[in-house]
Amino acid sequence: MTTIAELQKVVEIALNKENFVTEPEALYQPIEYVMSLGGKRIRPTMCLAGCYLFDDNFENALSAGLAVEVFHNFTLLHDDVMDNAEVRRNQPTVHIKWDENTAILSGDAMLIKAYQYLSKVDESVLKSVLDLFSQTAIEVCEGQQYDMEFESRTNVTVDEYLNMIRLKTAVLLAGSLKAGAIIGKANEKDATHLYEFGENIGLAFQLQDDFLDVYGDEKTFGKAIGGDIVANKKTFLLINALERASGSLMEELQEWVNIKSFNRDEKIEAVRNIYNQIGVDEIARKKMNDYFEKALTSLEKVNGKESMKEELREFAVKLIKRSR
Amino acid sequence: MTTIAELQKVVEIALNKENFVTEPEALYQPIEYVMSLGGKRIRPTMCLAGCYLFDDNFENALSAGLAVEVFHNFTLLHDDVMDNAEVRRNQPTVHIKWDENTAILSGDAMLIKAYQYLSKVDESVLKSVLDLFSQTAIEVCEGQQYDMEFESRTNVTVDEYLNMIRLKTAVLLAGSLKAGAIIGKANEKDATHLYEFGENIGLAFQLQDDFLDVYGDEKTFGKAIGGDIVANKKTFLLINALERASGSLMEELQEWVNIKSFNRDEKIEAVRNIYNQIGVDEIARKKMNDYFEKALTSLEKVNGKESMKEELREFAVKLIKRSR
Numbered sequence: 169m170t171t172i173a174e175l176q177k178v179v180e181i182a183l184n185k186e187n188f189v190t191e192p193e194a195l196y197q198p199i200e201y202v203m204s205l206g207g208k209r210i211r212p213t214m215c216l217a218g219c220y221l222f223d224d225n226f227e228n229a230l231s232a233g234l235a236v237e238v239f240h241n242f243t244l245l246h247d248d249v250m251d252n253a254e255v256r257r258n259q260p261t262v263h264i265k266w267d268e269n270t271a272i273l274s275g276d277a278m279l280i281k282a283y284q285y286l287s288k289v290d291e292s293v294l295k296s297v298l299d300l301f302s303q304t305a306i307e308v309c310e311g312q313q314y315d316m317e318f319e320s321r322t323n324v325t326v327d328e329y330l331n332m333i334r335l336k337t338a339v340l341l342a343g344s345l346k347a348g349a350i351i352g353k354a355n356e357k358d359a360t361h362l363y364e365f366g367e368n369i370g371l372a373f374q375l376q377d378d379f380l381d382v383y384g385d386e387k388t389f390g391k392a393i394g395g396d397i398v399a400n401k402k403t404f405l406l407i408n409a410l411e412r413a414s415g416s417l418m419e420e421l422q423e424w425v426n427i428k429s430f431n432r433d434e435k436i437e438a439v440r441n442i443y444n445q446i447g448v449d450e451i452a453r454k455k456m457n458d459y460f461e462k463a464l465t466s467l468e469k470v471n472g473k474e475s476m477k478e479e480l481r482e483f484a485v486k487l488i489k490r491s492r
Numbered sequence: 493m494t495t496i497a498e499l500q501k502v503v504e505i506a507l508n509k510e511n512f513v514t515e516p517e518a519l520y521q522p523i524e525y526v527m528s529l530g531g532k533r534i535r536p537t538m539c540l541a542g543c544y545l546f547d548d549n550f551e552n553a554l555s556a557g558l559a560v561e562v563f564h565n566f567t568l569l570h571d572d573v574m575d576n577a578e579v580r581r582n583q584p585t586v587h588i589k590w591d592e593n594t595a596i597l598s599g600d601a602m603l604i605k606a607y608q609y610l611s612k613v614d615e616s617v618l619k620s621v622l623d624l625f626s627q628t629a630i631e632v633c634e635g636q637q638y639d640m641e642f643e644s645r646t647n648v649t650v651d652e653y654l655n656m657i658r659l660k661t662a663v664l665l666a667g668s669l670k671a672g673a674i675i676g677k678a679n680e681k682d683a684t685h686l687y688e689f690g691e692n693i694g695l696a697f698q699l700q701d702d703f704l705d706v707y708g709d710e711k712t713f714g715k716a717i718g719g720d721i722v723a724n725k726k727t728f729l730l731i732n733a734l735e736r737a738s739g740s741l742m743e744e745l746q747e748w749v750n751i752k753s754f755n756r757d758e759k760i761e762a763v764r765n766i767y768n769q770i771g772v773d774e775i776a777r778k779k780m781n782d783y784f785e786k787a788l789t790s791l792e793k794v795n796g797k798e799s800m801k802e803e804l805r806e807f808a809v810k811l812i813k814r815s816r
Contacts, residue, residue, distance in 0.1 A: 195637040246600060250593040269574040269640060272596060276570060277633045279603055284626045291619050295611060298622070302608045309601045313519040316593060 172479045175216040175226060179209045182230055183237065188281075198262045198274040199281070202241045205257040211344040212237040217480060218348025218362055221472030229348045231288035232297055236344045238285060239301075242278035243308055245271055250316065279305075289351055297347050304343035311336025318402050329407050330371065338370025354472070361469040365480070368463035372488050375456045378403035382440055383449060394436035400425050404455070408448045417442060460488050496803045499540040499550060503533045506554055507561065512605075522586045522598040523605070526565045529581040535668040536561040541804060542672025542686055545796030553672040555612035556621055560668045562609060563625075566602035567632055569595055574640065603629075613675055621671050628667035635660025642726050653731050654695065662694025678796070685793040692787035693808050699780045700812060702727035706764055707773060718760035724749050728779070733772045741766055784812050 188200040212233030219229035247253070248261040249271045255261065263271035282301075289297050314332040318324045345366040349359040381396040382405055396403050406425075413421050421442050424435055443449055467480055512524040536557030543553035571577070572585040573595045579585065587595035606625075613621050638656040642648045669690040673683040705720040706729055720727050730749075737745050745766050748759055767773055791804055 192634055192637045192641065194641060195634060246596055250596060272570055272574060273633055273637055273640075276599075276603065277630055279600065280626050280630045280633065283607055283622070284630070287619060287622050287626065294622075295615050295618055298607070298611050298618075302604050302611065306601055306604045306608070309597055309604065310516055310519060313516045313597055316597075317516065317518060 176213040179212045215344040215348040218345040219352035222352030222354040229351045235282045235285035239282040245275045333374040338367045341370040342366030364466035368459045372459035397439045500537040503536045539668040539672040542669040543676035546676030546678040553675045559606045559609035563606040569599045657698040662691045665694040666690030688790035692783045696783035
């Protein structure tokens with residue numbers, strides 16, 4: 169019996185073995201740099217898990233897992249350029265450490281390298297995995313596009329927001345699991361249920377991220393609380409609040425959104441209070457729970473190894489910090 | 493019997509049928525824009541020609557041809573961002589017409605779309621074509637990296653330069669032909685000879701581009717003469733001149749390279765004169781001719797339809813403006 173923790177170790181070892189640096193070094197060193205910054209390697213691990221559900225030989229999914237991880241880090245690299253982010257995983261981003269041209273071109277090379285890893289899957293499933301990967305990849309681009317557009321829009325609806333985080337975050341987790349399943353020769357139905365498990369867990373996880381920015385504990389959340397509120401980031405909470413607030417509560421919320429000069433803690437406290445009065449915290453909690461339950465229902469339908477299904481359940485519980 | 497001109501028309505019709513715009517429009521409209529700016533569609537046409545050499549059903553190579561053309565336009569899009577180019581094919585570049593983030597993200601989506609087209613080739617050759625495409629694509633990135641590095645280097649050798657233009661320009665023409673050949677079920681030997689034909693024609697063509705900037709006729713060249721000289725662009729001519737000049741000629745050349753304020757026509761005339769005295773014009777002419785001859789020799793070795801071989805010979809002659 170193989171556990172998710174063991175699969176994650178297999179991914180780590182495989183990644184450590186990879187040497188991304190060849191000539192010209194200026195093109196490949198940034199790739200080595202971003203790939204070595206770490207991260208939880210969730211997506212490649214899920215790719216192996218998706219395979220192992222149906223086939224003991226999870227190593228068959230390793231190259232697809234590396235493809236997904238390289239792709240994921242490529243999106244972070246280019247997103248950081250577009251978002252002007254200076255720090256990623258406590259280290260300077262590539263366009264800061266090198267320059268913007270390097271970030272663009274090394275990112276392009278990473279996307280191509282991802283396809284080179286993908287091409288190593290068994291030829292019998294290559295077309296199927298390739299099409300899934302490309303479809304997922306272009307959806308991630310669409311998600312990033314919507315995310316950027318939403319920054320300058322004032323009328324983003326809850327549905328639009330949910331679709332954006334689905335594209336930007338959830339589909340890659342879902343696609344990783346499904347790619348693994350296809351490599352493990354799962355039938356279309358099981359692969360689809362597994363995809364839905366990943367998609368709904370991804371959605372729940374992203375909503376939780378929004379939630380914890382307002383209601384989390386700084387120690388366990390791992391980053392400062394209230395950043396989204398301070399930046400007026402259009403999260404699930406703010407969009408819901410703007411859709412539901414009325415009267416003086418709406419006025420107060422609008423004031424805090426429009427104010428240019430403010431005390432950080434005061435704004436966070438005030439907006440959190442408004443959220444509480446509107447009941448946005450409960451709405452978010454319910455939505456997270458809905459996705460979480462949907463995810464488990466989909467997983468239930470998957471005809472795969474029971475031990476790995478149990479592992480995936482545990483994984484979901486830990487990720488969403490839910491008790492079962 | 494099908495001609496290259498006919499194949500080019502097939503490509504044009506196929507490209508016109510494609511609709512690149514879906515939601516989110518801001519992501520896909522720039523793709524439609526760059527794909528509609530035209531160009532000679534040489535690479536996809538060569539892809540069809542490569543196939544037709546071995547198989548009447550050149551339509552089988554159409555999706556790979558579109559992949560190559562979308563990829564080529566993706567590289568132009570991202571290169572224009574990196575090079576701060578404001579105009580492409582007499583139209584504003586994407587990062588000027590929209591903005592830089594749009595250019596980065598739409599470019600990423602184009603690269604993925606190229607793989608989506610590629611995936612439509614017959615499954616029996618998918619892995620082979622996919623690996624060739626990725627290898628070629630990453631080499632084009634390497635070429636762009638070297639090109640950018642050379643701008644700030646003063647000691648670029650002739651061999652380094654030739655390798656750079658091989659990667660940046662020649663391999664994509666070569667890869668397009670070879671992809672077509674693979675789809676046409678050519679054997680490895682014939683496919684490789686065809687690749688070498690494309691590679692050498694590509695090299696000859698790029699050297700001719702360098703040559704015509706100094707010695708061309710503005711009317712037939714299609715752009716102003718001397719741009720490379722004015723910008724001190726490290727072309728085959730300048731690199732050779734810097735390697736070979738000595739004494740007062742070297743001093744004079746260095747002066748023109750370093751001078752900040754000058755009369756445009758005077759500089760062009762002076763540098764051209766230095767090139768003539770060193771004999772750089774003859775060196776370039778000889779090098780172009782060597783590549784041209786190598787290309788024809790490789791083509792000769794290809795066991796494919798004679799009528800299309802003759803067409804490719806004519807194509808090479810026209811491209812390099814040589815008499816046979």
